[in-house]
Amino acid sequence: LKKYSDFLTLAEKHLAAISLSNQPVELYAPITYILSLGGKRLRPVLTLIANDMFGGTEDKAIHAALAVEVFHNFSLVHDDIMDKADIRRGKPTVHKKWNETIAILSGDLMMIKAVELLCLSNHNLLPELLAVFNKTAAQVCEGQQYDMNFETQEIVTTEDYLKMIELKTAVLLGCSLKLGAICAGANKNDAEQVYEFGKNIGLAFQIQDDILDSFGDGNLVGKKIGGDITSNKKTILLIELLTHISETDSLLLHDLLHKSTVNNEAKINGMLALYNTYEVKQKAAAMKEEFLQKAFVNLASINLPGEKKMLLKQTAIDLMERIS
């Protein structure tokens, strides 16, 4: 039986073989660089798993798998400019290592290369594959814009937040799976269910990410805990807190968020105390669980024998138990 790591190996092999030896080097070197930084390659692996699950041979879906990974990296390069992020996977971001102009332009080129890779798929499937891909790509941009808006937006509701993470993160997981399903010739309903499965897993995953940033074990998560808190990021935890907080406590919260005399440690401790008082971790965890269960319902409704769906289910479980 095939494992996640088998598909990962396959994705890595083909990613390394993408021909990007073109000129000018200033434009292509950043693409090779960002693609070589690794990661779990979740998106292309999902494409390959879905394709395999629906009976496709690997050659049918490899181009779509590469396309989603290259697209994902395009979005990382441009997001890092907008977020003024200096480090990505322990290395300097493209706009830091080179400059902003090169980061914009090599990102643009990756977006184009993603479409180019997708177009290497079976030509009969192109209209359907491109429709899913284009829609998703637009949604990812919309999600990033909502995320940017949140920084200056007074009130962000749970609904706003869920819509943002759905667009920015979740739909690309759904898309990755659906492209694999289409490549394998899955029927419309199954392709839709595997899309919904991916979307719901993505929502659960992002909520978990918020929880871990405040409540995780820094050593296990692999980054400093509390970054979201110190930067006043509108996570599901903060949004839930704002929704439920009493008038008295909201004065305290206001000071924690906006008083420059509060140091980071005091801020983190103060916020965690409020999170505990209002049980927002539990509220967020319940939401995560709800999306996870929805995902399992989606998976169950796919017209395939249970053992065919095992790897996808296990992948979801592993993602959720990552480091909590």
Added chain:
Amino acid sequence: LKKYSDFLTLAEKHLAAISLSNQPVELYAPITYILSLGGKRLRPVLTLIANDMFGGTEDKAIHAALAVEVFHNFSLVHDDIMDKADIRRGKPTVHKKWNETIAILSGDLMMIKAVELLCLSNHNLLPELLAVFNKTAAQVCEGQQYDMNFETQEIVTTEDYLKMIELKTAVLLGCSLKLGAICAGANKNDAEQVYEFGKNIGLAFQIQDDILDSFGDGNLVGKKIGGDITSNKKTILLIELLTHISETDSLLLHDLLHKSTVNNEAKINGMLALYNTYEVKQKAAAMKEEFLQKAFVNLASINLPGEKKMLLKQTAIDLMERIS
């Protein structure tokens, strides 16, 4: 007989009807804005003319026409960030009117929308249309990177320059025409010749642009003359001058280019004097003429009666006589 203005009206009508009323407004408003700034709509009109020339009805090529215009505007928005340009067609650029984040992201979205529009074409033609489009889109990015490199590059040869303008400007004109030809069902050779025609016209046009920036009539050209000179831009005029200049004069040139005590008027007059001494305007004009003649050879080789090719020929002539 149809005229340029007929196709322009058609392109404008459909451009105005592109549905971009989506949320978030921060992302879509800049797209509507940049697309409404007008211009001669050369690229979509070329697509429509080529389609018509090869016997296609307008519905066959309208999506491809819109795609090249939206793609062109994507490249303008991102180039304006990189070039730190404040004004485009007399109005603030997107990153000035909004901000850089919005300019990056709405540009990204336009790139995606361009692919989406192209995908509305006849599905049987998608592999061919996308192959031409994707290749061209990548080349446009490469051209922009070369142009950026030129700013800090010591030596730029005429060959380097021609390669840069071919990628940055000329191939998109070729692509616009070729997409129209493919939509109309033109044969491979004719589609290739109309591509080469567009590319050569693009090269001639860009050289003319350089000439006009130093030698044009400001009132007719619609912008201040000498901008390329004051910014030390590596135009074909400067490159030709550097290639032919004597050792004595190159000391004078060095001062004009790099001495901060030289004011703009003196710099422009000094450079124009050198340009006249070395007859670089004539050299550039000869190159322009050569590309124009190549384009006419391409057009002549297309297997259609002469009257069918009249409008394309006239369009090229009008472009060249624009304001010289």
